[in-house]
Amino acid sequence: MILRRAGRLELIEGPAPEPREGEVLLKTAHCALCRTDAKMWRQGHRDLELPRVPGHEVCGVVEGEPGHFVVWPGAACGHCGACLSGRENLCAAMRILGFHRDGGLADLVAVPRGSLVPVPHGLEGHLAVLAEPLACTLNAMDRVALGPGERVLILGGGPVGLLMGLAVLAARACPSIVDPDRRKLAKGRLFRLGTGIEASEAPGAGPWDVVVNAAPDGATVLEGISRVRKGGRFCLFSGLTSPEAVPVSWLNEIHYREIQVSGAYGCTREQMRRALGIIAAHRAGVEMLIEERVSLDHVTDSLSAIWDGRALKVVVDL
Ligand SMILES: [Zn+2]
Numbered sequence: 001m002i003l004r005r006a007g008r009l010e011l012i013e014g015p016a017p018e019p020r021e022g023e024v025l026l027k028t029a030h031c032a033l034c035r036t037d038a039k040m041w042r043q044g045h046r047d048l049e050l051p052r053v054p055g056h057e058v059c060g061v062v063e064g065e066p067g068h069f070v071v072w073p074g075a076a077c078g079h080c081g082a083c084l085s086g087r088e089n090l091c092a093a094m095r096i097l098g099f100h101r102d103g104g105l106a107d108l109v110a111v112p113r114g115s116l117v118p119v120p121h122g123l124e125g126h127l128a129v130l131a132e133p134l135a136c137t138l139n140a141m142d143r144v145a146l147g148p149g150e151r152v153l154i155l156g157g158g159p160v161g162l163l164m165g166l167a168v169l170a171a172r173a174c175p176s177i178v179d180p181d182r183r184k185l186a187k188g189r190l191f192r193l194g195t196g197i198e199a200s201e202a203p204g205a206g207p208w209d210v211v212v213n214a215a216p217d218g219a220t221v222l223e224g225i226s227r228v229r230k231g232g233r234f235c236l237f238s239g240l241t242s243p244e245a246v247p248v249s250w251l252n253e254i255h256y257r258e259i260q261v262s263g264a265y266g267c268t269r270e271q272m273r274r275a276l277g278i279i280a281a282h283r284a285g286v287e288m289l290i291e292e293r294v295s296l297d298h299v300t301d302s303l304s305a306i307w308d309g310r311a312l313k314v315v316v317d318l
């Protein structure tokens with residue numbers, strides 16, 4: 001499936017990709033779709049180079065090797081300051097699968113051997129494929145150095161907010177998801193029942209040690225900053241898509257109440273390994289996060305449902 005330009009996604013027959021030195025050919029088994037894929041298709045993306053096979057949440061097999069692998073979507077140099085400090089997602093030479101190089105919405109994909117992360121024995125591939133988005137939420141919680149018992153307010157009850165709930169539980173902290181959209185909350189209900197994560201239409205009184213935005217509108221960020229306790233942390237997880245200027249009053253909240261603000265973008269291999277373990281421990285709940293499993297010729301329909309906020313996770317089976 002090839003994205004030629006924003007709005008034009010085509011299913012084509014093409015030659016198999018040629019793995020370069022240090023790469024292997026992965027036979028894709030599953031590729032999950034997310035809002036970033038929908039955004040690329042509708043609007044383009046800062047890091048996207050066209051034309052491109054999209055798909056950065058990938059699980060598959062390598063000929064001659066046992067078991068399944070998920071793919072860390074980065075390709076990092078391994079020797080810059082970011083790589084050496086364990087923050088390889090910030091590598092200066094970063095090349096992202098499905099953005100800078102062809103991704104998983106294809107039968108075959110060439111990936112660096114070092115980007116393969118083995119799936120634990122017995123964990124189904126269609127669940128393992130959610131390791132990438134879960135790992136991105138683990139990165140967010142690593143950025144704010146979340147500790148046991150802390151209370152975390154997650155603004156946004158879509159798939160990312162729900163996965164963020166698992167990342168908070170994994171740190172033995174207490175997640176609370178808020179979304180004003182009742183339909184969205186209803187969609188996540190079975191996942192929340194399976195995992196014991198609570199959610200509501202409006203935030204409780206707090207205090208909130210950490211607040212994170214899992215929705216791309218500026219109003220959510222404004223609200224988030226106002227909810228953090230004095231000296232607490234705010235994580236800007238979803239990039240903002242609306243162009244409004246940030247009010248000075250917002251910045252002054254950070255000043256007067258000594259709020260620490262962290263960005264979070266992408267994930268590391270180590271976070272993907274942890275994510276696989278968390279998925280294996282919450283199998284039944286994670287299954288409830290998958291709204292639909294589709295074939296390649298349904299991708300456009302699924303992307304429009306995701307863009308409109310009508311779908312939880314959609315997994316493409318190849
Ligand atoms: Zn994604």
Ligand SMILES: [Zn+2]
Pocket residue numbers: 076077078079080081082083090091092093
């Ligand atoms: Zn590097």
